[in-house]
Amino acid sequence: MNDNNLAAQAHWSRRLVIALPLLLTGCATHLGPNGPVTPSDEVAPARYAVERLAPLTYTPPDWPEALEARVLLPDTPDDRLRPAALLVHGGGWQRRSPDDMDEIAERLAERGYVTVNIAYRFAPTYRFPAQLHDLQQAMAWIHERAEAWRIDTGRIVGVGYSSGAHLVSLLGVAGNVGALSEPYGGDHARLAGVLGGGLPSDLFKFADGRLVVEFIGGTRAEKPEAYRLASPIYHVDANTPPHFLFHGRWDSLVPVDHATDFHAALLAQGVESELYLQHYRGHFTSFLTRDSAIEAGIAFLDRQLLDD
Template sequence: MARATRGWWGLVLCLPLLMAGCATHLDSNGPVTASGLAEPADFAFERLAPLTYTPPDWPEALEARVLLPDTPEGRLRPAALLVHGGGWQRRTPDDMDEIAERLAERGYVTVNIAYRFAPTYRFPAQLHDLQQAMGWIHDRADEWRIDTDRIVGVGYSSGAHLVSLLGVLGSNGPLTAPHGGDHARLAAVLGGGLPSDLLKFDDGRLVVEFIGGTRAEKPDAYRLASPIYHVDADTPPHFLFHGRWDSLVPVDHATDFHAALLTQGVESELYLQHYRGHFTSFLTRDNAIEAGIAFLDRQVQEEEPSSPLTRYATQAPVPSSDSSAHADARQP
């Protein structure tokens, strides 16, 4: 009995280590090989007091938390728009603070925003909030030394849905906000637990309250609000991470979206976390976020200056021929 108890506790103690290494990391060529990263940048950063990013006539005053990295003077920096999850109707930017700090340490100006919640505000109100935030970032680009061609979107769950939808729609179509829509283009997206196709949900409360009706009542709105139906060759690169045991947003939202991106020739990486559900995927996100930030770094890397100011970019990864620890499990 004592031996069995010791074996059980050994398994419990080892489970976090097993979970940390159990993932499948794929791109268009299959399993991703490991990258030998250069010494990561570790910039100090300034934390600004919360700032209102919406104009006075916006339906609700919304705040942004901004981190400014201490990068060399005279150099433009990439920026990241961060959007929290919560089913489009709860949670706060607190959830994204740690990820924002990681990005700031890598040289990104980070803007971690609040947005309007359903059911008080229906789709596309939340997308308009993100478009307004992008216009606000552009307005402050000179002050904060932001390269507006290198703004990325980062989110989890409903936040990932919103940044991806911003990425696939940009400033086109009927969903453009009255302020800031012309500046809505993202350079890349990092999204976890992303609901890419709202038509797959069986009229669950959160989606119905977000859209304002069931699939039968508002099929066009469901399709319009689903990133997967807007993918084309101009869609920005996406890094997707997702728990295989996710029962709230099933894993086929990620695998199907990844396949749709690759079909259109869009760069995409898929990082599947084994033995993780929707919430544990976010709570144990470290390896996925590190891989995702490396992906973002590659998208915003600039080889040649393209403005009077030298563009700042984090050090690009150095390829390695070693087999990846994240390609050790079955492919989807």
């Protein structure tokens, strides 16, 4: 990720934030395994009231930082187990907060998902794989509370944007890679699906800009094995969870080939994947005008998890 690109996109995003949601409605290409996906005319899903818990610390007492989770519990009408979603915010692995994911968490909770929207440790104070370890601790914590919150632990998905999407996707492939699953991973850390936007899938594609270098702790030449280990695209196999990817075609911070190449790699391994390309949008406007992409992504997750 390049800092000059970051500043330029932020400037244009501020100027266009009011006009773009109206201008860009419906401007997307939605691709599945067999080509374009046609929007369905399914009956609108049920909407549930939501209970918001006070922020809870999810990390163990001896963790380097005490990290909090924001939990939403849907008021589903029976005693059946429910799916859950782990939400992870973006910010170049070193800024922003769970505030960014609150609206998406509420939308998922209204649809019957228990949502866990977490903070994580930031680079450069903490470098890769510290952030992945935080997510693995969060998954262990969710499993510990699964009975109380009526969570089906076989139906936990990851949802994120930008560096948050990178982290949930990396969590999704970590079970296939011993160096990623040790020492905090395992069966409890497995995801059943991923919804990710603006996902940096291959860290080798970036010039040695500050954000990636500070996340990894060195340049591509200095730490090639770490770059490979931290790139989800190199760990895709038949056991990778289904992925819904959305991405702005004009994204110059995380170029669109991160999404198109990753989608192709998933399909090549027989993994269910859909790609939602947002026209005329960069990295920030993709997130600001995310509504249609998120709705399509939740529908994708529902098909993976909820269909009988």
